[in-house]
Amino acid sequence: MSKFVTLTCEWCDDEYERHPANADDSRFCSRDCQISNRQEEGNYVSGEDHPKWKGGNGRETLRERVLERDNYTCQRCGSESDDVRTQAEVNLHCHHIIPKAAGGPDVMENAVTLCERCHKRVHRERSNIHETAPELLAELREVVCE
Structure with missing residues (x-):
């Protein structure tokens, strides 16, 4: 059966x-x-007409587009990575300016390239931005989300 x-x-x-x-x-x-x-x-409906379309050609991830926009350079300390070998050494990350957990959108305007060291430091210093600096978070939302 x-x-x-x-x-x-x-x-x-x-x-x-x-x-x-x-x-x-x-x-x-x-x-x-x-x-x-x-x-x-x-x-x-696909591409730009789809309500969940986030830009790009569909093959690149947000991370790839942000790293390219920022010239494979940490926007905090200036560490650079222009090829696969040095990307592994510098270990660049795509950081959400307004954390997704705090309602930040998953878009280019809300993302920045940081090296691993700077990314860890930012998360240590700003992990609870919604509690410690609500006015800064509101200002960031105004700039990024509208």
């Missing part, structure tokens, strides 16, 4: 199997069929 049920894809008419717990929500055999269906219905 099979633990799966056989369904028919609404897009390509191929048969596929799903666990009974997932069968009621399943309409397509693959992500490709789901996307093709959405594109035909006009419901598929």
